[in-house]
Amino acid sequence: MPKSSAFVPGHISGFFQVCNEFNDPARKGSRNCGPCIGAGVLTEVKTRESSSSKIEIFINDKEAPTALTSRTVVGEILKILDKPFEIKVNHKVKAPIGAGYGTSGAGAIGAALAVSRALKLRLDRSKVFSLAHKAEVLCGTGLGDVGAQMRGGLIVGLEPGCFPYGKLKEIGITKDMSIVCGTLGPFSTSELLNDPEFRNRSKKAGSRALKDFLSDESIKNFMKVSREFVSELGILDEELMEILDGVSSDCPWGASVVMLGRAIFAPARPSESKEVRKGFLNYFDRKSVMVPKVDFEGARIST
Known part of the structure; x- marks a missing residue:
């Protein structure tokens, strides 16, 4: 077998910009x-x-x-x-x-x-x-x-x-970077992606975000642009907004929302990740917080 x-x-x-102009x-x-x-x-x-x-x-x-x-x-x-x-x-x-x-x-x-x-x-x-x-x-x-x-x-x-x-x-970043993530729950991606009004908002906000990021390709600017994109997209519920505001003060580069999900992420160096995680635990239970490393290898065969 x-x-x-x-x-x-x-x-x-x-951040993202929906591109659906072609049928292919x-x-x-x-x-x-x-x-x-x-x-x-x-x-x-x-x-x-x-x-x-x-x-x-x-x-x-x-x-x-x-x-x-x-x-x-x-x-x-x-x-x-x-x-x-x-x-x-x-x-x-x-x-x-x-x-x-x-x-x-x-x-x-x-x-x-x-x-x-x-x-x-x-x-x-x-x-x-x-x-x-x-x-x-x-x-x-x-x-x-x-x-x-x-x-x-x-x-x-x-x-x-x-x-x-x-x-x-x-984009070049330090190889020991971690991403602290806190998750509230699932989100209906297909439902949003099939909403014409949402797609149009993403096109405008995403185009602006990409332009702003390419003017300064740093992790700090990536997080700044991502946060601005989320606000412009208008999909934050009150609970997620409160958590995002709360954890951001403990994050050296700030925090933003995982697109598309009811989850928040923040990059951190090894010396910072413990404190950032501690800040997340004020809003998420332990099972809902993970601190994976950035993966630089991409898809690969295991066996």
């Missing part, structure tokens, strides 16, 4: 910026030849029939094969699901990498990028996580879409 596994980091967007999902996406984090998704895949093709998706060992993004990716790979296979995919997720940490994109990439390795398909990284990005767009689970997750680091998406349309740039 050929098997393989892959790890893909999570991803946080501090390869050209849709977002311009955005944010770090990849070590709280990601480990995907384990088992395969075997069969009389008919079958796909089973599990999340943390529980069957997940609604994991459409991963199912779509595996379905596309099955079309490449000249014989049917049964494929079992198990995502071990290390970040809160549905809270803006890019877990659906991480799962889709991991499924593509691991299935390709298990079946010796030798799909190149641009093909994996394309498969996962298109699945995210078609399933409405995300627009701009996949490119960053393939690469790792603090990434700004300059142009939307996957290969050959998407354009990414890595």
Whole structure:
């Protein structure tokens, strides 16, 4: 029974601009910026030849029939094969699901990498990028996580879409950076992304945020621009606003909201992360706070 596994980091967007001018999902996406984090998704895949093709998706060992993004990716790979296979995919997720940490994109990439390795398909990284990005767009689970997750680091998406349309740039930051995160709960990404009024607001606010960030590509300015973007987007509820104001004073570079989620993040050096985490614990319970490192490796095969 050929098997393989892959790890893909999570991803946080501090700001984004919805780009949906084209019908081709390869050209849709977002311009955005944010770090990849070590709280990601480990995907384990088992395969075997069969009389008919079958796909089973599990999340943390529980069957997940609604994991459409991963199912779509595996379905596309099955079309490449000249014989049917049964494929079992198990995502071990290390970040809160549905809270803006890019877990659906991480799962889709991991499924593509691991299935390709298990079946010796030798799909190149641009093909994996394309498969996962298109699945995210078609399933409405995300627009701009996949490119960053393939690469790792603090990434700004300059142009939307996957290969050959998407354009990414890595922003230099210290290699020991952590991202303190506090999560209140999930957020309906697809519902917002399908709202025309919200998309229009994101286009205006996101365009301004990208321009302001590119004038000063520093972590301090990234957090400043992200905070301004959140305010302009107008999606903060009273509870989240109160927490954001409360934790910001303990954060050396400030704090902002994970897009799109009911969660807050703040970068910190090793010498600062303990104090920042302590500030978060005034508003979040311990299980809701995590302090992952920035992941600079990006998506990779584990076994």
